[in-house]
Amino acid sequence: MNNEIREAVPGGQGEVMAHAVDACVHCGFCLPACPTYTLLGDEMDSPRGRIVLMKEVLEGGLSLADAAPHLDRCLGCQGCVTACPSGVPYGELITAFRGWSEPQRARSSLNRAKRSAILKILPAPRLFSVAARVGQFAKPLAPALPAALRAPLDLLPETVPPLQPSPPFTPARGARRGRVALLVGCAQQALAPNFNAATLRVLARNGIEVVVPEGQGCCGAAALHTGARAEALRLVRANLAAFNPGDYDAILSNAAGCGAGLKEYPAVLRGEQDEAQAHAFAARVMDLSEYLHGLLQAGELMPPLPASRPLKVAYHDACHLAHAQGVRAAPRALLRFIPGVTVLEVPEGDLCCGSAGTYNLEQPELATALGQRKAANILSTAPDLIASGNIGCHTQIQSHVRRAHSPVPVLHTLEVLDRAYRGEL
Amino acid sequence: MSSDLLRRLAPRQVLTSLAERRNYRYDAIQFGETPLAVVLPETTADVVAAVQVARAAGVPIVGRGAASGLSGGAAPAVPGLVISFTRMTALRVDPSRREARAQAGVVTLAVSDAARPHGLIYPPDPASLRTSTIGGNLAENAGGPMCFKYGVTGDYVRALQVVDAAGEVHELTRDAYDLAGLLIGSEGTLGLMTEATLRLVPPPRFTRTLMAHFPEVGACAEAVSQAIAAGAVPSKLEFMDRACTNAVEDYLGLGLPRAAEAVLLIDTDGDDLPTVEEERALVEAACAAAGGTVRRAGSDAEAAALWQARRSVSPALGRIRPQRMNEDIAVPRSALPDVVREIRALGDASPFTVVQFGHIGDGNLHPNILFDPRQDDSHAVHDLAHRIALVALRHGGVLSGEHGIGSMKRDFMRDAVDPVTLGALWTVKRALDPAGGLNPGKVLPEEVNG
Numbered sequence: 042m043n044n045e046i047r048e049a050v051p052g053g054q055g056e057v058m059a060h061a062v063d064a065c066v067h068c069g070f071c072l073p074a075c076p077t078y079t080l081l082g083d084e085m086d087s088p089r090g091r092i093v094l095m096k097e098v099l100e101g102g103l104s105l106a107d108a109a110p111h112l113d114r115c116l117g118c119q120g121c122v123t124a125c126p127s128g129v130p131y132g133e134l135i136t137a138f139r140g141w142s143e144p145q146r147a148r149s150s151l152n153r154a155k156r157s158a159i160l161k162i163l164p165a166p167r168l169f170s171v172a173a174r175v176g177q178f179a180k181p182l183a184p185a186l187p188a189a190l191r192a193p194l195d196l197l198p199e200t201v202p203p204l205q206p207s208p209p210f211t212p213a214r215g216a217r218r219g220r221v222a223l224l225v226g227c228a229q230q231a232l233a234p235n236f237n238a239a240t241l242r243v244l245a246r247n248g249i250e251v252v253v254p255e256g257q258g259c260c261g262a263a264a265l266h267t268g269a270r271a272e273a274l275r276l277v278r279a280n281l282a283a284f285n286p287g288d289y290d291a292i293l294s295n296a297a298g299c300g301a302g303l304k305e306y307p308a309v310l311r312g313e314q315d316e317a318q319a320h321a322f323a324a325r326v327m328d329l330s331e332y333l334h335g336l337l338q339a340g341e342l343m344p345p346l347p348a349s350r351p352l353k354v355a356y357h358d359a360c361h362l363a364h365a366q367g368v369r370a371a372p373r374a375l376l377r378f379i380p381g382v383t384v385l386e387v388p389e390g391d392l393c394c395g396s397a398g399t400y401n402l403e404q405p406e407l408a409t410a411l412g413q414r415k416a417a418n419i420l421s422t423a424p425d426l427i428a429s430g431n432i433g434c435h436t437q438i439q440s441h442v443r444r445a446h447s448p449v450p451v452l453h454t455l456e457v458l459d460r461a462y463r464g465e466l
Numbered sequence: 467m468s469s470d471l472l473r474r475l476a477p478r479q480v481l482t483s484l485a486e487r488r489n490y491r492y493d494a495i496q497f498g499e500t501p502l503a504v505v506l507p508e509t510t511a512d513v514v515a516a517v518q519v520a521r522a523a524g525v526p527i528v529g530r531g532a533a534s535g536l537s538g539g540a541a542p543a544v545p546g547l548v549i550s551f552t553r554m555t556a557l558r559v560d561p562s563r564r565e566a567r568a569q570a571g572v573v574t575l576a577v578s579d580a581a582r583p584h585g586l587i588y589p590p591d592p593a594s595l596r597t598s599t600i601g602g603n604l605a606e607n608a609g610g611p612m613c614f615k616y617g618v619t620g621d622y623v624r625a626l627q628v629v630d631a632a633g634e635v636h637e638l639t640r641d642a643y644d645l646a647g648l649l650i651g652s653e654g655t656l657g658l659m660t661e662a663t664l665r666l667v668p669p670p671r672f673t674r675t676l677m678a679h680f681p682e683v684g685a686c687a688e689a690v691s692q693a694i695a696a697g698a699v700p701s702k703l704e705f706m707d708r709a710c711t712n713a714v715e716d717y718l719g720l721g722l723p724r725a726a727e728a729v730l731l732i733d734t735d736g737d738d739l740p741t742v743e744e745e746r747a748l749v750e751a752a753c754a755a756a757g758g759t760v761r762r763a764g765s766d767a768e769a770a771a772l773w774q775a776r777r778s779v780s781p782a783l784g785r786i787r788p789q790r791m792n793e794d795i796a797v798p799r800s801a802l803p804d805v806v807r808e809i810r811a812l813g814d815a816s817p818f819t820v821v822q823f824g825h826i827g828d829g830n831l832h833p834n835i836l837f838d839p840r841q842d843d844s845h846a847v848h849d850l851a852h853r854i855a856l857v858a859l860r861h862g863g864v865l866s867g868e869h870g871i872g873s874m875k876r877d878f879m880r881d882a883v884d885p886v887t888l889g890a891l892w893t894v895k896r897a898l899d900p901a902g903g904l905n906p907g908k909v910l911p912e913e914v915n916g
């Protein structure tokens with residue numbers, strides 16, 4: 042698409058955005074992949090429409106205030122990226138655009154306070170844990186609260202487990218075969234500490250020693266995707282300093298959103314002095330399932346014990362795994378590696394579950410519609426178990442599956458594997 | 467006009483802000499004028515209301531489906547009202563009559579998806595079938611790989627509900643005066659289609675998929691002519707040249723032969739396996755005789771991957787140059803080898819990348835000129851497109867196999883249609899749309915008016 046973005050926004054982020062807009066031939070192949078287009082059926086809430094909106098705002102032909110409602114509805118799920126044959130890097134475009142536009146937005150002071158509170162609490166496991174506990178007490182009050190406050194409460198699980206910080210070093214069991222660094226995530230530590238515990242056990246059992254480098258923090262994705270670019274840059278640089286890629290075989294994440302965030306560092310720092318460092322770092326980043334799949338393919342993954350009965354596992358593709366990172370085969374192969382497990386494909390599997398980043402808080406209605414649709418699609422396969430590789434999807438699916446009165450357990454792919462190793466599946 | 471629209475329609479159906487309206491001025495090839503308002507109808511009555519309001523206000527109307535059109539059809543030539551059918555998605559299958567009744571906004575693939583549990587399919591399969599709407603398919607009389615054996619969209623229409631320029635609703639069948647036939651392929655210039663009754667058929671029981679590649683484009687066309695002359699009726703016969711193969715390979719990485727000058731994809735199908743395989747053998751022999759190398763798809767998955775490759779050609783070309791002038795010629799099969807060679811030569815002699823692909827079994831070719839509007843001279847692009855169109859006409863071909871004339875090829879109509887016939891087309895247009903309010907600036911070139 043013709044554009045004058047490079048002239049309007051000189052520098053690295055202008056280049057990122059112009060390149061994406063150049064590449065779009067407005068063919069519309071991405072429309073059916075977009076959750077908001079699927080729900081709303083209008084062009085402004087489609088990927089193609091949003092690309093046009095961003096282009097026009099950047100060029101000055103349209104005001105940010107006019108375009109913002111439609112851009113805000115974008116989940117950042119990148120379903121459109123998978124669908125686009127022209128290779129438009131939509132994810133980089135919307136992220137860069139949000140960073141560019143956020144400082145210019147007129148937001149109410151209440152809205153600003155809410156956003157900055159979310160951005161403070163999400164990345165801080167201790168704060169999040171406390172907030173979650175407070176929230177739980179507030180849950181019974183929910184019906185009486187305004188929607189803006191009700192949404193976050195709805196999200197909280199039934200019980201908030203105690204915080205379990207991961208040890209800085211976990212030795213390999215038996216012969217050491219590898220050394221990796223783990224990003225432990227932030228909200229995930231508070232909501233589902235077992236994800237990291239299971240991860241450490243599975244890696245150790247396979248002879249991989251795990252370092253949890255000190256000084257690491259939030260991957261920055263939440264800040265970046267809500268347009269808080271300065272905050273995001275601070276977090277990104279802290280992680281670049283904490284992880285020395287040369288020391289590890291891989292830098293692993295077990296949360297699809299964080300993994301995608303880490304892989305995005307080169308685009309975030311395009312045109313900045315630490316761009317090369319970001320490339321070296323991102324080259325080592327892998328989702329945990331990718332890494333274990335590598336071992337599996339090399340014939341080096343320890344076989345788990347068979348499930349105690351034949352198990353049908355519905356695997357949910359987290360957007361940030363399938364679309365943003367292109368990781369689809371690996372988690373399925375790991376699940377199938379467990380004797381007795383059959384992996385089920387979910388109808389409309391490519392459509393986001395509605396819980397991208399802070400979407401539940403910002404767009405509660407659309408998020409709920411998508412969550413219900415996802416739960417119904419998953420349950421239509423009549424699974425014994427639901428697996429996914431992302432904390433956001435996990436909470437969203439669990440909450441909507443429960444609302445649909447289904448008792449089917451929802452687990453992280455790694456928890457399934459961990460249980461199989463322990464003979465508890 | 468907006469306040470009148472809001473009086474007759476729900477607020478969610480009327481778009482008036484600049485951000486909304488500016489998003490309804492393009493299709494997959496071109497940007498046009500920003501509409502004055504956009505209506506998203508949910509029922510035929512909504513369409514009637516919108517048409518009546520526009521007519522009373524003297525404002526022209528452009529119908530719009532998924533805007534995947536490749537001739538500028540849904541891009542407004544003048545500011546007016548856009549009626550976008552994307553929320554009219556009701557669909558009902560009647561297996562006993564082998565029919566589907568679909569509202570205009572139903573996505574093409576959804577018809578087949580709904581029919582399949584009943585053991586039926588809807589054959590018309592434009593490469594855009596996951597995105598484009600039945601209304602847009604009807605307006606363009608869309609074809610696809612299956613159309614060589616099974617026919618195009620119009621061949622599957624039993625009845626059509628149409629809202630005319632005055633806002634009257636008509637139920638058209640194919641009897642007596644085949645007015646439905648007249649509306650099909652009229653690109654929104656004669657009426658708005660709101661619902662259609664579509665014919666469904668049982669799928670063939672057996673399908674065999676082949677890929678052949680050739681060291682020269684003309685040889686590929688010769689193989690096609692030979693195979694068909696020998697009596698094969700493949701269900702799909704698709705061609706892509708080297709640039710297309712490479713663009714798709716960059717996107718999907720399927721292991722297509724990058725070095726070949728031309729690749730053919732072929733399906734033979736039917737309910738009788740020996741015949742299906744016999745036809746495949748005929749095609750294989752013709753390809754080999756023309757100097758091609760043949761590969762059979764070993765599995766359904768391999769066949770599906772090859773067809774996904776073909777469907778991705780057009781947008782994958784966007785990776786090479788940001789913009790393209792897209793042709794859609796159809797020529798007699800006997801002329802194919804000469805036509806593809808002449809177009810290749812025109813491309814090689816020009817400063818542009820010219821690529822070719824298409825439903826070669828029908829003689830339907832899509833030569834595309836890839837260019838960068840920032841650097842390239844648009845007159846030179848237009849001139850080359852014109853010369854390519856003339857190659858087709860010189861060999862007894864036509865300007866549009868399936869994508870329509872729209873605004874892109876309107877100027878070339880004078881080369882293709884004699885003045886008397888063009889006059890007749892204008893007479894029809896004036897009879898059905900006296901005020902000229904339906905998709906003005908499309909299909910018929912201006913000067914001949916009168």
Ligand SMILES: Cc1cc2nc3c(=O)[nH]c(=O)nc-3n(C[C@H](O)[C@H](O)[C@H](O)COP(=O)(O)OP(=O)(O)OC[C@H]3O[C@@H](n4cnc5c(N)ncnc54)[C@H](O)[C@@H]3O)c2cc1C
Binds near residue numbers: 068493
């Ligand atoms: C990558 C790609 C591949 C394609 N491959 C093919 C192919 O193989 N075969 C093929 O035939 N086409 C193909 N096309 C072209 C396009 O998809 C078809 O022309 C399709 O039928 C357009 O449908 P749409 O819903 O997108 O219509 P639009 O583009 O929205 O509209 C097309 C025309 O129809 C009119 N229109 C739309 N809806 C109505 C209605 N309800 N009533 C009256 N007029 C209406 C519009 O005014 C316009 O003139 C391809 C396009 C792309 C981008």
Ligand code: SF4
Binds near residue numbers: 068069121125126784
């Ligand atoms: S599929 Fe890609 S090129 Fe086509 S409109 Fe969507 S983003 Fe643009």
Ligand code: SF4
Binds near residue numbers: 074115117121
């Ligand atoms: S990222 Fe997801 S929600 Fe946003 S435009 Fe793409 S498909 Fe739609």
